[in-house]
Amino acid sequence: MKILVTGGAGYIGCHFVQHLLSATEHEVLVLDNLSTGHAAACEWTQLIRMDLADFAAVKSLLKSENFDAVIHFAASSLVAESVALPFFYYYNNTSNTLNLIQSCADAGVGYFIFSSTAAVYGEPEPSRIPITEDGPFNPINPYGRSKLASEWALRDISAASGMKFGILRYFNVCGADRHSHLGESHNPETHLIPLLAKTLLGQRPSFSIFGQDYTTPDGTCIRDYVDVEDLARAHLDVLNYLRAGHNSDTFNCGYGHGYSVQEVIDAMQEAGGKPFPVVSAPRRVGDPPILVADVSKLKQLTGWQPKNDDLIDICRSVLNWEQCSRY
Ligand code: UDP
Numbered sequence: 001m002k003i004l005v006t007g008g009a010g011y012i013g014c015h016f017v018q019h020l021l022s023a024t025e026h027e028v029l030v031l032d033n034l035s036t037g038h039a040a041a042c043e044w045t046q047l048i049r050m051d052l053a054d055f056a057a058v059k060s061l062l063k064s065e066n067f068d069a070v071i072h073f074a075a076s077s078l079v080a081e082s083v084a085l086p087f088f089y090y091y092n093n094t095s096n097t098l099n100l101i102q103s104c105a106d107a108g109v110g111y112f113i114f115s116s117t118a119a120v121y122g123e124p125e126p127s128r129i130p131i132t133e134d135g136p137f138n139p140i141n142p143y144g145r146s147k148l149a150s151e152w153a154l155r156d157i158s159a160a161s162g163m164k165f166g167i168l169r170y171f172n173v174c175g176a177d178r179h180s181h182l183g184e185s186h187n188p189e190t191h192l193i194p195l196l197a198k199t200l201l202g203q204r205p206s207f208s209i210f211g212q213d214y215t216t217p218d219g220t221c222i223r224d225y226v227d228v229e230d231l232a233r234a235h236l237d238v239l240n241y242l243r244a245g246h247n248s249d250t251f252n253c254g255y256g257h258g259y260s261v262q263e264v265i266d267a268m269q270e271a272g273g274k275p276f277p278v279v280s281a282p283r284r285v286g287d288p289p290i291l292v293a294d295v296s297k298l299k300q301l302t303g304w305q306p307k308n309d310d311l312i313d314i315c316r317s318v319l320n321w322e323q324c325s326r327y
Contacts, residue, residue: 001026004067006100007074009037009047011184012115012173012228016071017042018182019232029065031058032074038327041182052096055103062107069111069239070104072097075147078190079119079286082143093146098153105161111242113235114154116169118224118252119144123288126215130294133169133250141286151250164248166238168231171254171293175227175314176321183321184228192261193225193315196268197322200276207276209261211283220261222290224254227308227317237302249301254293255309264311271315 003020007013008030014037020028021044030042033051050057052074062070075093076082082089097114104112121131122138139145151167158165174193176183184194199207212219234253242248259267269275298304308314 001068002066003028004031004062004065004070005029006031006052006070006072007037007115008032008045009034009039009042010073011186012170012231013037013071013073014041014182015177015228016073016232016235017045018177019229019236021045023236031061036186038185040327052100053091055099058100059103059106062103062109067104067107067109069113070100070109071113071235071239072100073115075115077117077143079141079143080190082141082146083286086142089142089146090149093143094149094153097150101154101157105157105163109163111164111166111239112154112158113166113168113239114150116147116151116167116250117144118169118171118254118291118293120148120151120169121291124291126290129290130256130292131252132294133252133297155248158248164242166242166248167250168234168238168253169250169293170231171224171226171252171291173228173231174225174318175229175308176317177229178317180320180324181326183318183325185325185327192264193268193318194322196265197272197315197318200268200272200274200319201322203322205277207265207278208281209265209278210281210287212280213283214289216260216289218260218262221287222258222260222292224256224258224292225264225311225314226254227306227314230306230308234298234302234304237298237304241302246301249297251298251302252293252295253298254295255306256293256295258290258292259311264315267311268315271312272319
């Protein structure tokens with residue numbers, strides 16, 4: 001197959017490209033505007049520096065290259081930023097995705113894999129956890145809404161064109177390539193596990209827990225942390241599932257069990273072999289108390305089997321990456 005990976009220079013996209021190159025013979029091209037991605041993260045394949053907002057260029061690329069599949073990672077994904085810049089989120093995530101989907105359908109692309117998010121579920125009722133793919137859908141911020149709107153467009157355009165789709169709704173993605181060639185590098189960094197690693201390594205004075213009065217056993221929020229290498233493999237498993245003749249579908253991506261912020265702090269301290277300063281801070285707006293996926297659909301239909309479901313090992317991979325990151 002000839003595969004286009006948008007956002008292939010970003011955190012999740014580059015791990016997927018690495019997996020694709022090591023596990024298959026497919027030809028892979030990366031499209032990225034390098035606004036948050038890193039050229040060094042995809043130096044093993046051809047990088048086309050292009051912005052998805054350049055509709056004419058995107059259309060022409062798809063027409064000329066005859067891709068069999070497009071894996072669409074490129075997006076903005078910070079909740080707080082989406083609240084401050086809603087137009088940008090609808091433009092960069094929804095409008096650019098809408099154009100990409102239609103251009104793919106027009107060009108006869110067979111398969112479209114879309115990066116969606118648990119944010120489409122909003123704050124689920126406790127009785128709905130673990131969360132299944134059928135909703136309800138109540139996104140509570142522009143980021144979640146921009147992704148849900150893209151899902152709708154993808155379903156409708158695929159139905160009209162015959163293009164098959166796989167939607168992957170990510171829970172909390174974490175970890176780094178075990179050879180330390182690839183990892184997470186955001187500026188500013190806002191995610192829990194890289195912040196803990198930076199604190200342990202002395203790059204930050206302390207770590208702030210956002211809220212210790214949630215309705216959870218230790219009072220801190222619970223999330224389903226899924227390793228980026230396992231998530232990368234899920235994309236190929238879904239693509240292969242569609243290529244085997246199965247119908248388009250939507251899949252939660254997590255491990256199906258959660259850890260509290262306090263438990264992740266403990267895991268990082270164990271992985272690094274030393275404590276670090278932790279302070280209390282107020283709740284962060286828009287943080288639901290518990291988000292845990294039901295992943296039985298992904299496992300049963302595609303045969304996906306996680307290999308890295310070990311929080312301490314995940315923390316170790318992030319510590320290694322933080323100490324020898326190349327970008
Ligand atoms: N969190 C925290 N302090 C931080 C960053 C994150 O307590 O400095 C908490 C956050 O409130 C949430 C969890 O860690 O409960 C995971 O947050 P992250 O931003 O990594 O992912 P999100 O769940 O927002 O997608």
